[in-house]
Amino acid sequence: MLSHCMKRFRICCVTRSIQTHTGNRHKTTACLSEEDPDPTRALLQLCVDGHYVAPGQVHSDLLQRGMCCNYGPLGLELKTTLLEQWWRSVKRSRSTQVFGISTPLQTHHRTSGEEGDPLVVDVKILNQLLLDAEELSKAQIIQRIQTLLRLSTSLRTNLLQGALEQYSSWVELVNRRLPFGLAESGLSVQPLDGSRGEATHTSLVWFCSPQSSSQWLDHWTRLRLRWWRKFALAPSEFSSRDVPEKELQGCASRGVKIVYSFPWGQETLENLWSLGDSELLQTYDGVRAKIQCRDGRKLVIPHVVSVVSNMDRGMMAYMHNSLQLLKKHDGKQKLYQSQRKVLKLHPVLAPVKVALEMGRGATLELRQVCEGLLQELLEAGVSAWPGYMDTTSSSMEQLNTKYDQMGVLFTVVIDDKTLESGLLQVRSRDSTVRELKHVSEVTGFVRRYVRGAHNM
Template identity: 75%
Template sequence: MISLCMKRFRICCETRSIRVPCRDFVGQYIANRYKTTVCPNDETDPTRMLLELCVDGFYVAPGQVHTDLFKRGMCCNYGPLGVELKKNLLEQWWSSIKRSRTQVFGISTLTTGDEKSGEGNPSLDVERLNQLLDADEFNKAQRTQRILMLLRQSTSLRTNLLQGALEQYISWLELVKRRLPFGLAETGLSFQPDGSGSRAEATYASLVWFCSPRSSSQWLDHWARLRLQWWRKFALAPSEFSSRDVQVDELQEGASRGVKIVYSFPWGQETLENLWSLGDSDLLQTHGGVRAKIQCFDGQKLVVPHVISVVSNMDRSMMAYMHNSLQLMKKHDGKQKLYRRKVLKLHPVLAPVKVALDMGRGATLEQRQVCDGLLQEFLDAGISAWPGSIDITSSAEKLNTKYDEMGVLFTMVIDENTLESGVLQVRSRDTTIRESKHISEVKGFLLRYMRAAHNM
């Protein structure tokens, strides 16, 4: 519908001699926003396998559009497990930044950019444009005037989180008594180039660190070292995460130095996080060049702070961790036939589902009641659980295969023996070993396991 609207708009412009201003970003944006690529039809291709698993495991909504956006590090329609993985990843990012330094404060800024500062990517009201194209009561001049007015009134969407932090800088100076260093952290959506000439939305996490000019280089090295350690903390293969200094010809405008944290995908390295040493020019420009009102104390000396920017693409990070966690395990079935077992070995802290409950085929009312009670107990304790009532027709082997592909840490089987003795079987995703545990022990076991995983 949107593509048809833009086609009609171009035809209208050509036939009625309507001149569209240089901000005719709309056609290019719409044309490229939903551009898709086709993965090779090869079962041995790990990328294709992972994207299929993303859909089958409820991480990404079905459809080539969504899997293509996800592969390119953009926002897409996520499924239940994708939402949980993203939430867990953002929580860990936020926790690591807040724990790393005491003088880091959270902020929230609007998604609309500041056109005066040149920030933002215009967003058009397509429905209103359709109405103008369909309206017969306007002549050529009137139609032109209204379309141009619509373009001028279009909302400007932010292209980064940095500008919002710079604008809020003065508001929080009293909070830190004008003493350096300190930082402002934020997570949210912004619009970035998607590699096809247009802009698309992605979820970013940002730390803007204000420090003294004499120590800015050391602070960049500090954050680069700390951030690489964090990325590798949750990795199954830490060496696939690496950092590199940015070459002079690749530096962001206004930056004197830069560091990129990258992940090695099968198709090449992709940037997960950018760290920039930006000096004081952006801060001065944001506040009209008035040095007096933005100065802070570096010891006893008043200085204009230098800015260190740390920006993480959380959508691409999800793809990186899922790719890093996917393993193909060789296994023999009951007939000694060799097959490949796909396991998404996400770090326990990131795994969207910690435990799945299985009642087996032909579950009785009593089994269902026990399952529902245990499920509620887990949820009350903050343990994400997958209900056993979703699939009660599949065999235990098929369910285990499904849960392994979903990345579920443990599967607990509630059977007739559980009703008689209170004992259930607990299967581990990583070892496939089954252990017998009393139903009164399983919540404590999971809480201890997660506590240990957080301290790894």
């Protein structure tokens, strides 16, 4: 018994395809990532330099492993946008009813009863138990450990169980008619080198008739793969594959993985499982009357299709997929020796749409124009970077390099011409083309650009 208790006792204390972009001044071609001796390290360093991840090897390692880390302001914005787009995709799917739910990371009620669940225990009680161990009998130690386990909270390792527990409330809302789904996003505790880490998961638990579960698994696989590819620069690097029968987990009868091809190999972004009815029956102690639904005129026990994504690893996939190393050509096809590192994140995902800089002119007046435009952009929901506040002396070429590596869509330069005529210079990240626009047109132009990219 003692060994059984101790077993349960856990303390939770860059570039790929060749592409050509044509502009008014330059033509650029992508250089293959294999030319970089360590493209992974280059990407991780870019994540730090571009304010996506906090400095420190530990944070870069966690990101590479698909775990939560300390994100910088741009990384947090990218992650937030990814989650928003996920919610939009599952809530607005045609002919489906999907409801959002929220379940706690910690709970005292451990319905799953899995011995591997990590626990949070009171350290003071644990220390006292260790101090008293020599004076206690075996039976007393067992009793103390059992008490400690009862007082401990369980940390979830997935979002499935919470959805199953909420099923009984939502099934009444839909008048016991199938199909419908419960969606959630949040943290889950994951194994990490003998310890524990956290990952941001999204979960859709889909309840359907037994006869249609296989078709629904195929349906969600198509939709989810299409979603991952929608925001990709190189969509072919996102793919799906069936899980071999010998690799099926638990009660799953079928499984599909959506994977991304990193330099070090394929990693799973999303798992889709057809789980049958056993998980639901186990959650409700086999009481069929609580969980039965109508399938036409028949009463059936719903089958469960689980769709789970790792958004931390998804971020890393999009960062790698978007990174390009570009060499410039002039109009005579002469190759420049310098390279441009460009993070070509999809316009919808780009954390910063506009960077504002000041050119030559009256500093006070230019700053006022910058602040006015910044406020207008933010009020319109357009994320902007106030580069004009940085007092470090940098050339425009250096600033363009910096913003390309940050993935900024447009760099706007406000100078003395703006004070005279209202015209300012707008540079595109993707084409490097510079064009003049009136200050009153900038916000609308950027919004239309992003909206158009989203609808493609």
